[in-house]
Amino acid sequence: MKLKTTVTLCAVAFALAIANAAQAGTLEDVKKRGVLNCVVSTGIPGFAFPDKDGNWKGFDIDFCRATAAAVLGDPKKIKAVTATGKTRFTKLNSGEGDVLWRNTTLTFSRDVGVKLRFHGVNYYDGQGFMVPKKLGVKSAKDLGGASICIQTGTTTELNLADFFHSNGMKYEAVTIETNDEARQNYLAGRCDVYTTDASGLAATRSTFTDPENHVILPEIISKEPLGPATRHGDDQWSDIVTWVLNAIITAEELGITQANVRKMRRTSKNPEIMRMLGKEGNQGAELGLDKKWAYNIIRAVGNYGEIFERNIGKDTPIGLERGLNALWTNGGLQYSPPFR
Amino acid sequence: MTTLAGARTTDDRNLIARLWDNQEARSVIIQIITLAVVLALAVLVLRNIAINLEAIGKEFNFNFLGAPAAYDISFSPFIEYTSRHTHLRAAVVGILNTLLVAVCGVLLASVMGFIMGIMRLSSNWLISRIVYVFIDFVRNIPVLLHILLVHGIIVTTLPPPRQAIDIGADFFVTNRGFFVPAPVFQDGAGVVGIVFIIAIIAAIVFRRWAKQVQDTTGKIYPVFSICTAIIVGAPLLAFVVMGAPLSWDIPQLKGFNFQGGLALKPEFLALWLALSYYTSCFIAEIVRAGILAVSHGQTEASYAVGLRPNRTLQLVIVPQALRVIIPPLTSQYLNITKNSSLAIAIGYMDVVATIGGISLMQTGKEMETMIIVMGVYLVISLTVSAFMNWFNRKMKLKER
Structure with a gap:
């Protein structure tokens, strides 16, 4: 019985090890x-x-x-x-x-x-801050001493540390695993501020029942390409x-x-369009793809x-x-x- | 093929068949084969890791530990930490936080577990039923949900700092944590500390001496009361003599949050309470089993030789119950330590969240950081195990 279990485990481990072997x-x-x-x-x-x-x-x-x-x-x-x-x-x-x-x-x-x-x-993108309107905060420079919700494992965590360090301010980092949990903690009032990329802030705010009561502060403290x-x-x-x-x-x-790509492929005389959409040359084959690869993208x-x-x-x-x-x-x- | 080769094959087959028939030899063969397969797999996996790391051009080393961590940890009660410190220091902060919640969890779970275990045996129907329902409700729900539940309750039901509940004596309750005054030691506090240590040593010496007296003359001193008096009384006296070298750092609302004082953060509270009450349910059942394992005849026998009820409990029942309780209790203590790694779910910065989380992400050293985290848990668990084994040996039935 014990042996049987061992053998089964070995087989599974073996399969896993083999499965990960090929990568290129x-x-x-x-x-x-x-x-x-x-x-x-x-x-x-x-x-x-x-x-x-x-x-x-x-x-x-x-x-x-x-x-x-x-x-x-x-x-x-x-x-x-x-x-x-x-x-x-x-x-x-x-x-x-x-x-x-x-x-x-x-x-x-x-x-x-x-x-x-x-x-x-x-x-x-760039990192921004969102705060409830009722706090009356106008600038990120006023956030000294605040509790701030951040997602762990992100560049925002490091930007935040640098921003507060270089401005000589203290804060309490409330480190959360996912965007959803961070949002819940922010709405429950565990944090005064939620910080992430400005696009993420806008996206998160759009899911609130009262988006008008939250403001995104004007400062963008980082470059986030x-x-x-x-x-x-x-x-x-x-x-x-x-x-x-x-x-x-x-x-x-x-x-x-998306609407005109079919017509463009048929009628366009622009050489770049003809090359890209696979009418001329063999860029698709050079990539190892179908010659209509770019056409398929735009169609989709x-x-x-x-x-x-x-x-x-x-x-x-x-x-x-x-x-x-x-x-x-x-x-x-x-x-x-x-x-x- | 030639007859010679054929003969050898038959011979070999005979040898293997004969070995196979021998039970001892067979078990050795099976063990050797199993070991070989396991080793081969280990080699394969390690080789695979090496090849894959090579393929993406990653080196295996621990040099990153000396580089600045660049991230902040908001909960570091024991050592100073800023984002300018190293990954190594961030790891130490995480390890200390893990130890803090593990030690606090073990203490609270033990106390709650023993009380509930005894209540479970109560002859009062209502008390024993309530505890029974609580235990079965709690221990059948995964501990992660308990942690999220307690955290959710603290964060959503308690007021924000500006509407903090002031429960008097400068204690404040908010959804950012419980704030209490922090003791600040003044000149002369060291003397009180030294007196405290001397008092503990004195109590141990006294206990030895009292036992010796009891063994030779049979005279019994009230050892517990006297020891307590020494340990509490002497430092208290020193405290008064030194002119009360202690002041309090009072928490005050400044800007967004309370500043100063001691803060029990919601993340720590949630993890500590949830782990404690969850594990205490298992401990309660262990304690109940331990007490029930000592037959009632033991009590009657010790009454018959003239022991009073409290001496009976102390000398007869508890030592025998402990023999049953300690081994499973060890696993529960280990469980608390290991379950504390669920801290990441609510953002408590334990060793998994710091070195095994943020450092891992920022440096890309998955293998190295995970080896550190696993090593930390292994060392903590083995230490707890070793201590409990020592305690078990001490408590076990001494056969002379």
Whole structure:
């Protein structure tokens, strides 16, 4: 009996050890599996959250769907691997996820120390503070002595420590594991302040029953370039993720939309559009993808502007302005290298 | 093949068959095979880890411990800590916080457990039923839910600092914690401390001496009362003589929060209370089993030889009950320590939250930080185990 248990355990452990062995060749793995595993957050309205039918929706999810459309030709073939701030890199590095689309800040230590590959920026953000209006706080410089709710394992934790240290103020850090729990603690009054990226604050505020009673302070205390990441050691897969993001931004610049992409592919005489949409050249094959990879992306989720407005733009409950995320031609920072 | 090879195969088969028939040899063979498989798996897993770390270009080392942690820990009652200190110091803060909640939890759970265990045996129907229902309700719900429940109650039902409940004597109750005046030691407090230590030593010496007297002459001193008098009385006298070298740091509402004084944070309170009452339910059942294990005949026998009821309890019942209680009690103490790692759920900064959480995230050293965290729990648990084993040996039936 004892022996039998031992043998069973050994078999299971063996299977696990073997399963994790292969890592390079992510593209082949994904194609074989037929499903793309995206590491996403455990739930931030507008960015990544399951709707009432359990379908994942949001800004980051659309980028995940775009990747699936490029690789597998079908935006529905995704699996959301949810991860907290703490577990996200482990889930990516252990091979549980193929790519990370989870409002993750690109930093030196993550790029170099955690050994990730970052592939550009899909949202330019910065850390802000939200307080209840009734406290009468006007500036982040007035927050000395306050209790502040933060999510653990994030860059915000470090920015906060630096901000208060350099301003010579004290505070009580209430460190919470997920956005949801942090929100509950803030609403219950455990903290005076909730801090995270400004986009996350707007998203969280949109879920309150009384959003008008909470203000986001004017100070932005950090740079938070959020973008996708993959593991080290698979250059082909890294290239694919990089150019999926670039294709989405370039599509907006070139005026390709979900509605007109079919017509554009048929009739456009612009060489860059023809190259990108697979009418000319063999960029798709060079990436190891179908020649209509970029066409599939735009058909599935649209260009950058469309993804933005649909999930987090002015007409959504989140209500974010394009701001820094406008195209470079409109005074923003979204700028893609050319498809040449 | 040749006949020679065939013959050898038969021979070998015979040897194996013969060994297999021998029970002792068979068990050795099975053990060797099992051990080989386990070792092979261990090697495979380690090799796998090495290859995978290599593949993503990660090195295995502990150098990050000396770098600044760069994050804040709001609860560090024992040592000073700021975001400029190292990861190593953050780990120490976490370890101390784990130890704090474990020690406090063991104490409170023991007291509650013993009281409930005795109440459970009460002849009063109402008392024994109430305790019975409480125990079965609590111990059948996962401890994580208890922790979240207590934290939720503290945070949502108590008022914010500006509407704090003032329960007098500068004690304040808020949803940011319970604030009490903190003792501040003045010059001369050291003398009181030294007197306290001397008093404890004196009490131990007295106890030895009293036992010797009892063994030789049979005369019994009231050892407990005298020891208590020495340990409490002597420092108190020293305190008065030194002119009361103690003042109080009173908590005051400044800005957002109370400043000064001692603060019992909701995270600590929730973890401590939930772990304690959860574990106390198991301890209560252990205590009940221990007491019931001593047959009633023992009581009657000691009455018959003329022992008074309290001496009967002290000399006959409790020592025998303890023999049954201590081994399972050890596992409960270990459980408190290990369950304290659920602290992360409510944001109590224990060793899992600091070095095994934030440091892990900020440095990307999963293997290294997890090895540290596991090592810490192993050392704490083995220490508790060793102590309880020593205590068990001391309490066990001495066969002469």
